Amino acid sequence: MHSSAEENYLKAIYKLQEANGEMVATSALAQVLGIHMASVTDMLKKMSNKKLVAYQKSKGFKLTEKGRLAAISIIRKHRLWEVFLVDKLRFRWDEVHEIAEQLEHIHSQELIDKLDAYLDFPKADPHGDPIPDAKGIFAINKSVLLASLAPGSQGKFTGVTDHSSAFLNYLDKIGLSLGDSVKVKEVEEFDKNYTLLLKGKKSVVVSFKVANSLLISE
Amino acid sequence: MHSSAEENYLKAIYKLQEANGEMVATSALAQVLGIHMASVTDMLKKMSNKKLVAYQKSKGFKLTEKGRLAAISIIRKHRLWEVFLVDKLRFRWDEVHEIAEQLEHIHSQELIDKLDAYLDFPKADPHGDPIPDAKGIFAINKSVLLASLAPGSQGKFTGVTDHSSAFLNYLDKIGLSLGDSVKVKEVEEFDKNYTLLLKGKKSVVVSFKVANSLLISE
């Protein structure tokens, strides 16, 4: 089995590859992990020996298929635990990430299978992030950023790209929850503020920064 | 916060103190942890510096009050998670220990509070072991070994002293579950076999070894 440190590297590399294309740089990984570059180089050599990453000295690296599957498995565990924390234990959606960071490292296939069943095989976590199935397959998700929509467009709020407590609490404050339908009423050309029509006809004005962190589907 | 290794030491020391009186020997701890004595001595010096144990070189050691409270907190987590695994996720009672060994090291007071509430504040784990409350207080438990009962005695099966899968599966096989009432019909003097009357009038003969691993209350 992999150590928690290795699992955190795998997850971080996976997410960097998702966001910025195939090859990952030592500096980028060091930055997201909050670890010095020398340490990252160290660890990558070890993970390369274990065939978890394909490492090209001074050039960058990427996950092997083995590493990719391992990473997806950690992400699956993280998101399932987040669902458990919110749906069953009644945590708020901005409180669960740190705890899930620990729970994702519990090693037991049986446990995660039973947890998945207990939660009724959820397809997304409390932040709208997709949960890969037991085989590591993500349901295809065709959501777009609200900031990319023209006035008059309408859709369902299905995810966030900013997972910070500050942002999540802001959404709570304006009364926007996952699954709500949202309509773009107006986009102010000058400052790119978005006027949205929420459910119950409530109208709210949000900044581009906010519009650019909301995922809309349908 | 304490490391998982420290927490395992604390729990093991606590249990040894419970079982064999105040002072614990290096060899005993090494044995239950499956670790060499030299390593135990090492760790104890560190834990002594942290005021978790009172350590007297070559004489033995015991938990400080700080250490005792920390140990009880781990035991509380372990047993609550075991309840979760059996009651919610439908694990069998012989499958949960190893997973709980991992889950008990998750650090979050909020989590354990909410889990406790979610499970409806259970007083005992799936093996009948008492769960200390949030303040570290155990409900007083006046159970006795079935092997100490005279023929004709009756009571409720409320715990085991042998937690092995082999034993737990044996109990499943003879149809004895926690909470069942049990009557001692006869004790064979020659081999100390116990003839028990289980619920539904089923009669079963068990060895002294078994009778001596069953806790009876009331």
Next chain:
DNA sequence: AATAAAAATTAGGCAAGCCTAATATTACTG
């Protein structure tokens, strides 16, 4: 192409937790 800046690696160290082998202490036994 030369030079400077940025990125990456190497070298040397450290703390946590473990190990083996050697030594010291304590307990038991004749």
Next chain:
DNA sequence: CAGTAATATTAGGCTTGCCTAATTTTTATT
């Protein structure tokens, strides 16, 4: 009480995962 056996500690090492400082490699700029 001496002698041995059992317990315990010390000394020296190892792996993991991190660090700082020094050096090398790559990239960008003139």
